[in-house]
Amino acid sequence: MANSLSRYPLLAGIAGTGVAVVMAGLSIATLYQGREEALSHARETSANLVSIIGGDIARNVEIYDLSLRAVVDGAQDASIMVLPLNLRRRILFDRATTAAYIGGSYVIDARGRVIIKENPTATPPETFAEREYFLAHRNNPSVGLFFSHPYLTHANGAAIGMSRRINAPDGSFAGIALLTVNLQYFRSLLDKIEVGPKGSIFIVQDDGALIVRKPFLGEDINRNVAGSATFARMTHTSSGSYVAKSPVDGVERIFTFAHVPGTPFIVGVAPAQEDVLETWRARSTVVGVLTLLFGLSFIALSWLLTLSLRERARAQEELVRLAGTDALTGLPNRRAFDERMDEEWRRARRSNTAVSVLFIDVDYFKAYNDNYGHALGDDALAAVAECIALSVRRPGDIPARYGGEEFVVLLPDTQIDGALxxxxxxxxxxxxxxxxxxxxLIGRLTVSIGCATAAPPGLGGAYGLLSDADQQLYEAKAAGRDCVRPMTLASVEIAQS
Incomplete structure (x- = not known):
């Protein structure tokens, strides 16, 4: 991994960015999972509350219904109805009809008048003939247990009526048995439960009539929510959960509801989604900020490492270049030349092409140093190197300083004529x-050049070719210097053989 980073420094930045992105993705996934768990927990809690409230209502309705049935049975028994009033009252009305939230218990005749009341001091209306529960039983013998809509009473505030039909011996309508249940009973159930500052709990009838709601609004009495989209979803199934805006106050809530068996009531618990997610949002903000800071820091460090590795790679490249470069002339040095010489020799043998070498020596250079000093001697060598570099134009040709005042030029894929x-x-x-x-003797700086070619390379090896060029250099010096001496055609043929 370290070697890969050294060779490809961008990997550090890319890898660091990738790791930071993955970490951010995992954090987002974890936070999202936490959000779903918070919502799921709220639904479970709401479902439990709905079950508790619904169970309490179902038990009390069952008790009240048993009392109503007893009243109906007694009212239909002629032997009981001829007893003295106080005795009839004690037989017809049990303890359930005197419970804390019962507003009144009555036996009402076929004309809507109260003939027996559980509380002798109660002052009910003169007639119940126009009440919905009375009309429902009079018009339909099979209604059974009937629950009225909420209504206001003079004595006990808001209430609902629970009633059953009383039949005459011939099956005709003889009146009703009525219990009035104060809405305070339903409020007492909701008062015990907290669902957050913006949450809501409600009990509604299956036709949309609102029984009670927490928080309580004065206008809730006689409110009907049947026209709201949220209520429509409650009528199709016996229980469920969904998220919607409340039709009452417009707050987005998680509605969990259930129908109370044997009654027209629907109990709903609806914590505000904002309240449910408040703790999650606070935690998510902290985690998100920390993840962002750590991620950005990690990315920054990764790219700083990338820059550092890139500079290190550049420094290494420069060291390699300097190791293969002559400091005085800027040309490749002998080491670099030898490496390239071996490479080009092997390539020429594979491709069966010619290789040529020029061996260059500055004439009378010792005398130049003696006359002008080493500093000017170095300047002269730099000038010679510049002339060589300017003359070598092909990218594959390799000029180099071989040592002292000697230079070489490697010419791949070059015949003797091109080298000359x-x-x-x-x-x-x-x-x-x-x-x-x-x-x-000429009065100016000159060079002697030996030129050798292997066409194609034979068995003498690269250094055999370099030796041939060196031999031709000696020939040029023996010929008076300031000249070029190539291998003759006969020499080339011998080298090939």
């Missing part, structure tokens, strides 16, 4: 530079 032409170009360019040289 380049050698003459180099020699002429250096002579034209007209660098003064008192130690030379």
């Amino acid at each position: 032409h380049l050698a003459e170009t180099i020699r002429a360019r250096i002579r034209t530079r007209s660098i003064a040289h008192r130690g030379s």
Whole structure:
């Protein structure tokens, strides 16, 4: 991994960014899961509350219904109805009819008048003939237990009526048995439960009539929510849960509801989604900010590492380049030349192409140093190197300083004629530079060049070719210097063989 980072420094930045993105993704996934768990827990809690409230209502309705049935049975028994009033009252009305939330218990005749009341001091209306529960039983013998809509009473505030039909011996309508249940009973159930500052609990009838709601609003009495989209969803199933805006106050809530068996009541618990997610949002904000800071820091460190590795790679490349470069002339040094020489020799053998080498030596350079000093001698070598570099134009040709005042040029895929032409170009360019040289017979700085070619490379090896070029250099010096001596055609043929 370390070697990969050194060779490809961008990997550090890309990998660091990738890790940060993955970490952010995992954090987001975890936070989202936490959100779903908070909502799920709220639904479960709401379902439990709905079950508790519904169970209490179902038990009390069952008790009240048993009392009503007893009243109906007694009212239909002629032997009981002829007893004295106080005795009839004690027989017809049990303890359930005197419970805390019962507003009144009555036996009402076929004309809507009260004939027996549980509380002798109660002052009911003169007639119940126009009440919905009375009309329902009179018009339909099979109604059974009937629950009225909420209504206001003079004595006990708001209430609902529970009633059953009383039949005459011939089956005709003889009146009703009535219990009035104060809405305070339903409020007492909701008062014990907290569902957050913006939450709501309600009990509604299956036709949309609102029985009670927490928080209580004065206008809730006689309110009907049948036209709201949220209520419509409650009428299709016996229980369920959904998220919607309340038709009463517009707050988005998680509605969990259930129908109370044997009654027209629907109990709903609806905590506000904002309240449910408040703790999750606070925690998510902290986690999100920390994840963002750590992620950005990690990315920044990754890219700083990338920049550091890139600079290190550049420094290493520079060191490699400097290790293969002659500091004085800027040309490749002997080490770099030897490596390239081996590579080009093997390539030439594979492709069966020619390789040529120029061996260049500055004439009378010792005398130049003696006359002008080493500093100017270095300047002269730099000038010679510049002339060589300017003459070598092909990208594959390799000029190098071989040592001291000696230079070489490697010419891949070059025959002897091309090598000779380049050698003459180099020699002429250096002579034209007209660098003064008192130690030379010509009076200016010149070079001698030996030229050798392997076409194609034979078994003598790369250094055999370099030796041939060196031998031709000695030939050029023996010929008076400032000249080029190539291998003759016969020499090339011998080298090939």
